Amino acid sequence: MGRVENKVALVTGAASGIGLASAQLLAKEGAKVVLADFNVEGAKEAAAELKAQGFEAEGVFLNALEEQSIKDAVEYTVDTYGKLDILYNNVGGTNLHKDLDVVNLDLAEWDRLMDLNLKSVLLGSRFAIPHMQKVGGGSIINTASMAAFASDAIRSAYGTSKAGVVHLTKYIAKQYGKDNIRCNAIAPGLILTPAAKNSLPQEMLDIFTKYNALPYNGEANDIGYGVVYLASDESKFMTGQTLEIEGGHYQANPTTADLAKFTK
Ligand SMILES: NC(=O)c1ccc[n+]([C@@H]2O[C@H](COP(=O)([O-])OP(=O)(O)OC[C@H]3O[C@@H](n4cnc5c(N)ncnc54)[C@H](O)[C@@H]3O)[C@@H](O)[C@H]2O)c1
Incomplete structure (x- = not known):
């Protein structure tokens, strides 16, 4: 029996990186998964690979910047698998230039970036919630970032939009609990997805490694295992929270790594 057996999941931004790893883990834990992405070929290819391994998955086009496209991805999931239990609002990003x-x-x-990172979470949730109400509940998971909590020299829009994701998560938790x-x-620290590498x-x-408490950087599955936990009934008393999966990078006074030579 898988940890999310017989649940139906929609994962956005699932052709690559964190979304792909999470969709694969959800499928392997028994969920029927729709992988939605702008890169529809990638999403369909990943779904075909999962099907070839005996799991249930489909790929579908999504443009997370368009309201109708988000609605269509939710409706496609319900039409294909009959219900929606898990929504992973994962699409997001920035432009460093x-x-x-x-x-x-x-x-x-x-x-x-406000539309891509924050409004897409609002819209995905808005369209998914009525379907979850029909089946007596569900789990919505959003990808935030540690940039929601710590500022940076650049990426002002990215961090601000991700802080919005953290807060919107609490509103949805309160309103539909x-x-x-x-x-x-989930707030990832640096994760070595193909894009980051x-x-x-x-x-x-x-x-990044120097400032981590742990001696390595994160991988997409490190977030995916968190997603499986939040999607499953194992986390049934947890809502409104942001799980920080970041190698201890942000948990110490930032001067610690440089001051270590004085304290040895
Ligand atoms: N990788 C990291 O270090 C890191 C750290 C913190 C937070 N995050 C967050 O994790 C999430 C996933 O990041 P990743 O590193 O896996 O990225 P990625 O670039 O590997 O994957 C993102 C996926 O989203 C898709 N996508 C992009 N724009 C889209 C759109 N408008 N509509 C539909 N699909 C679209 C891409 O085609 C791609 O498949 C993002 O929200 C990102 O902000 C990543």
Whole structure:
């Protein structure tokens, strides 16, 4: 018996990285999974691989910047598998060339990132909740980021939108808790998804490792296991929370790594 046996899940941004790893783990734990992504070929390929291994999965197109497309992905899930128990609002991202400091950031990019990272969570939840109410409950999981809690020299829109995700998670938890719908978020630290590995030079990855409490960086499955926990009934008394999965990176005074030589 899998940990999410017979549940139906929709995962957004599931063709790559954290979304893909989470969709694969949910399927292996018994869920029927719809993988939704802008990269529909990637989503369908990943679903086909899961099916070839004997699991239940389908891929579908999603543009998380469009309300109708989000609605369509939710309806496709219900039409395909008859219900919706788990929604993982995972799509998100930034643009390091445009999402800069407050004086210099591109305002159109600010709006786009609010839509991509925050409004997509609102809309996914809005369309999923009535279906969850029909089956007596469900679990909504949102991908936030540790950027929601700690500021940065750039990425002002990204961090602010992810802080919104943390707070919206609490609103959904409060508003639909009595319907047995739980809503939690995960705040990843640096996770070595293909996108992160391709865009960050080794020297930068080493700086992240230096400031982690643990001696390594995170992998997509580290978040995926958190998703399975929040999706399953194992977390049935947990709602409104943000699980920080970040290697202890943000849990100490930031000067600690540099001051270590004085305290040895
Ligand atoms: N990787 C990290 O270090 C890290 C850290 C903190 C938070 N996060 C968050 O985790 C989530 C997943 O990140 P990832 O690193 O796995 O990214 P990724 O780039 O590997 O995957 C993102 C997926 O989303 C899809 N996508 C992008 N825009 C879309 C759109 N408009 N509509 C539909 N699909 C779209 C892409 O095609 C891709 O498959 C994001 O919300 C990100 O902000 C990542």
